[in-house]
Amino acid sequence: MAVFLQQVVNGLAQGGIYALIAIGWTTVFGIVGVMNWTHGEVYMLGAYVGFFLTTYSGMGMVPALLLSMGAGAIIAVLIDQFGYVPLRKRGTLARSGFITALGLSTFLRYSANAAFSADPRVYPALMEYHPITLFSIGGTAVTINSLHLIILIGTFIIMVVLQLFFTRTIIGKAMLAGSQDMKTLALMGADSEKLIKITFAISGALGAAAGFFMGMLYTIYPTMGALAGLKGWACAILGGIGSISGSLVGGVLIGIAEALTSGFVSTGYKDAISFVIMILVLLIKPTGLMGYKFEEKV
């Protein structure tokens, strides 16, 4: 039992990072309507920025994290500016957005590969992390790594704030409306381009933060964004695309599913399992767990 719970906690911890990535995906998709495949690359670049800051300028964790998030925000905004703005101007975003994103992501990933080399990099030790005992069962302690705990709590707070922002404020509502019809949003007197830039900035900052944490926990390398980006997307879809709380639920669920698969089935199938779950959930409830159903009116 303790082992089972420990595995659940392990999954929860990893799920926090997935959720952080997923929220970035889902905001951009929910608002700009483009499957921003470059999100994984922002995450990777965020991790590298963090690496250079901490390794070469000896910065501490908090300032480096904030700077990486800022860099991530800028990168995401630039991606929008050079990648998607021209498409929006021509009105071809819906049709060509995804492939453009695919292209940009390939471009960024391999440019990073050329610039940073394929060698995995390691962050210097930024904080002491030690297992924190959550509770004990029958004398066995169930623990969570302190950094994981920080990430999990942080993600939760971010989720709550964003959720309130989108459902309670007029700007948030306008952003959601923009996802449905940008042109008409302008007729409401809203600067849709500005709202989109804000969206990308939020998404980029969260992606970079996730990358930074990955760097603190593991190693970083130029292609790290591929699988992580996809996992984030899977979590976002699982939770219900466009739903911020859904992202957290999706992230945590996939994290737990992976941990349980690793712990009790076989680690070899860990990644496969998350896809299986995602596909099954989508087929049973096509809108994802927390997404609402919208039927097109005929």
Next chain:
Amino acid sequence: MEMLKVENLNVYYGNIHALKDMSLTVNEGEIVSLIGANGAGKSTLMLSIMHQIPAKTGKVLFQGKDCLTQKTFDIVKEGMTLVPEGRHVFPRTSVQDNLLLGAYYRRDKSEVKKDLNRIYEMFPRLQERRRQLAGTLSGGEQQMLATARALMSRPKMLLLDEPSMGLAPIIVDQIFDTIVRINKEGTTILLVEQNANQALRIADRGYVLETGEKTMEDAADKLLANDQIREAYLGA
């Protein structure tokens, strides 16, 4: 005073010349009607006034300010707004939020609330459906919503593109009454209607468009009396 002035506007879709040297004025407090056949360029004119589509040459002045150098949302903030052709409600947003978005840039929260209630009185149907997603409304309900949403911004000048399309006759009457009323309250109106008869009846002046060109402009009652116009646009 001239509220809106369009001078020699030329608009193209690719190599289709959709508006040719279009000029028009709307004075403060007026209702001006635009009539013309399908494809005459009425909607194009409305959209280019709001700078939703770019014009090649020409001028659009709203209260003396050039609209073509401004973004759409700035023009809206100046006090001019458009009910676009084809409704364009936000389909996955609730009816109420659609209306609130109409008042996006207004900061007078309490007034907005009052206006919302006024709108609900005007269109009880929308109140019944205020939690429903706008995309699941019937066609006519969406048209009502689009017009109501524009009213939420309390514009100085309102452009309406076929506001009666798909509405029941009783609602059409109501919409026309509303137009007259808000006009009396001080909103200047530029109105595009297939339903030219009714449109000209409430208008002060009218313009006739044909294949992108202005072919006639006159006082509304004169146009109503014009035989050519009667035959071409009003139905014998």
Next chain:
Amino acid sequence: MKKIHISLRKPQAGELKANRKVIAVCVVLAAMLFICFLDDFTPSGRVIPNYFKYVIVVSLIYSVASLGINFYSGYQGDTSLGHAVFFGTGAYVTAYLTTQFSGINFWASILIGMAFSAVLSLPVAWAGSRVKGSFMVVITYGYCEIFRYLAINSNTLGGTAGMAGIPSPKIFGVRITKIPWLPSNKDGFILILMAIVGFLALFTYRIVNSRVGYALAAVREDEIAAYAMGVNVKAYKRLAIITSAVITSVAGSFYAGFTNVADPSLFGATLSITIFTMLVIGGRRSISGAILGAFIVVICPELLRYVQDLIGLPFDPWYILYGLMLVIIMRFKPEGLLGTKES
């Protein structure tokens, strides 16, 4: 009253275009045959390096796959990042059958692979009838990755190393790599694959301009209207994915027969994305585009290697340029190089 008329297409122009297409096909055909047989007539032996022919064969194999995905991502219109499932299935079925059962020859294994792929495409069709758009992107992506992990973890399929030692196919008892009247061991493949690509092009062309093709167009444009016009949308979605899967599977089988190995990356999303972008670059719903896309994506990186050596780049520029190419094509010619414009 004057009306603005836009003349879309003059009939003569259309005919001209058709003629030009026929000419283009003939030129390409002649060029290929020239490449195959040139060495037979040169006194000094090899003029055209085998490496070049190798690239041509791979391009042709991918052309088959690209024509395959065209039925789904082109004519039916849904993005698939999962076609590697069918490519991999074809490759692994051929690999497994030809190495484990001496009785089953390559050609039979193609048919069995096609059958397997058809079955494996049904879940995609099922998903496609429930969700759309970006959801299908991730479902198809996940679907092929699942198979990759299965292959990696399966001992029968050789794990990460995959299966090696797949025999080259035989025709009338002669190895395709050792046909005596052909100058090199690649020419047999080139000829057969050319025939297959040609047949598929004809097949696609005729289907698209038939009742079936029109129904697919309707499904792509507007499902509800398609239903209202009496088109069984679900059935046609199924038909599109099965056709698409079966064709892609053939490419996979040839891949295994040609390279003599099949490894789990053949199920991977990377390969799926490659196949998909071939189509997108060439032009969705364009037969010549699908083939051109495959050739571009296979040949360009090889050309770039020379450039890389020439100017002494310390890294491989292909993927960087490939990403840029996608971005640029989407911006300036979103319908693809040979696709037709949608206004």
Next chain:
Amino acid sequence: MSEVLLSTQNLSKSFGGIMANKDINFHINRGEIVAIIGPNGSGKTTFYNLLTGITRCSGGTITFEGKNITGKKPQEITKLGISRTFQNIRLFGTLSVAQNIEIARHCRTSSTMWDALWHTKKYGTEKEENAEAVERCMEYVGIADKKDWKATNLPYGMQRKLEIARALATDPKLILLDEPAAGMNPKEKEELMDIIRKLSSDGYSVILIEHAMRVVMNIADRISVFNYGEKIADGLPTEIRENPVVIQAYLGKGASADGNA
């Protein structure tokens, strides 16, 4: 010739709490033009969606030519001979006018991939038949000169006509038109009325949803009035015009409705 072609018995549909259609009993005879009018959101379009199987009904039955067709799939219903146009135009936008119409021939043809691949005899005859049908339908509504235009590039009025042509190409017995006159000017409305009269005289039965009273009053044999999902009245145009309930709920003060909407 007053044989009932289609009838519904207590047909109902609810969306969540909203009864969009409630116990609708409706019928149309062969060759008739029946108009459905009613305030916005009274459930007219929903009624069409139920008849054509696009939405599943929550209760009641639909009978077509004496057969119960409740719960049948849209494509089956089209094949049986009911065809429709859409309130929000739903053409196959990037395809040409001719292709749009040829797609509608789908339910009347049966050639397979095999026929198409080898250009069998069946394929050939069907192609010819289709070409004829396309020609005929385009001429019927007067858009033959726009044969090769892309559907989205057509002016609005033409798009509506193309929808009718497309519906016609399925060889229907019953055609459902949803606000075909919306966005048309008075002159185009006249042309439309001619087309609908022609349909009727050629033996098609027509149900027509329309807010343009001049069109409705002039061409409908009979009018049904919906309100809040219920059928509140049914009768000849002259009767409906005078019906106080209808005036109160729908027509309003300008009930005489000359040249209205």
Next chain:
Amino acid sequence: GAAGSSQSGSGSSSGSGSSGTAATVSEIHVGNVNPLSGDSALYGNDQSRGFGMAIEEINAAGGVNGAKIVLDDYDDQGDAQKAAQGAQKFADDDSYYAIIGSSLSNCTLAMTPITDDAGIVEMVVSSSSPSLHGCSDYFFRMAVQDDQVGPQMAKALIDKGYKSVTVLYPSNDYGNNLDKNLEEYAKSNGLTVLDSIAYNASDQDFTAICTTVKNEAPEAVALCGTVQDSSLLINQLKAAGVDAFLMGGTSLYNSKALEIAGSNMEGVGCISVYISSNPADKVQNFVSKYKEKYNETPDAFAALAYDEGYVFADACKKAMDDNGGKLTREGIMKALKETNYTGVTGTVTYDDSNEWIRDYLVLEVKDGEFQLAS
């Protein structure tokens, strides 16, 4: 890979294959088909560097009978089909006399039919898949033997007196083989294998595994992965509070491990074919040069590839000498079979299947450095 002299394969050569017309050559081209970008680039780069350093030295010392050895890269990105394409490219070009690579077994498997067909020598220092065993006369392998390393790890644990072990291995060919052989040896020599857990080679998060291991409480844990995953495992095992003895395979002997796992490496053991602290001149000379050039301690792959360079040069020389100064591909193959060269990783000799079987060392990390285990 910036060798500017590479000629395009087309048209530049006449006469086919390895006919006897070979003249005395001034440049001996070697094709390097390896993953130089992508996830597996680590291995490809190590091999290129080691081999590159060797030929640099050889060329500086006058080359092979005056002929310079030139290494030209073909990046296979870990993709079998690309590797085969690369092999074909070099095999077609008569100026190439050998191909090195690929590091990955699946790539090498796709290459050997082509190199065999063209009669060009292919040399590898990894690609340890057993299915490559004796696949071609032209295929020479100096790789670490999976069926040796596993038992070596088990033996080291037994020698240290441990009774129980949990094996962690990546679910690829390499990991599978190591695990299989380790378990076999352990079972017949009294070491209890509590569990063997597979994971995906590209995984980073192993907390779930660590929880399982902790729960099983083995005396030792055998890490059969590559540098990256083994080092991450070491970190996470320690973080989860596993205090068993950790024993790595040959790939753990890499400076990257010290970088990633830092102080967690203290006391971790591993198997190697060489050790950079070996006082022998040859080794120290190599290590210091390598460090100077690449700013890291060479790992086993780099060392093996370095020896491979010399082995190849020796074979070329012998082939030339035996053939009146003329070099042929076949000649190199024949000469290689008679290799007897002592380098930094030991004395290289090939057996009948062109494999080199050799001795192993057991290392342990002390004071932040790999040292011979006492």
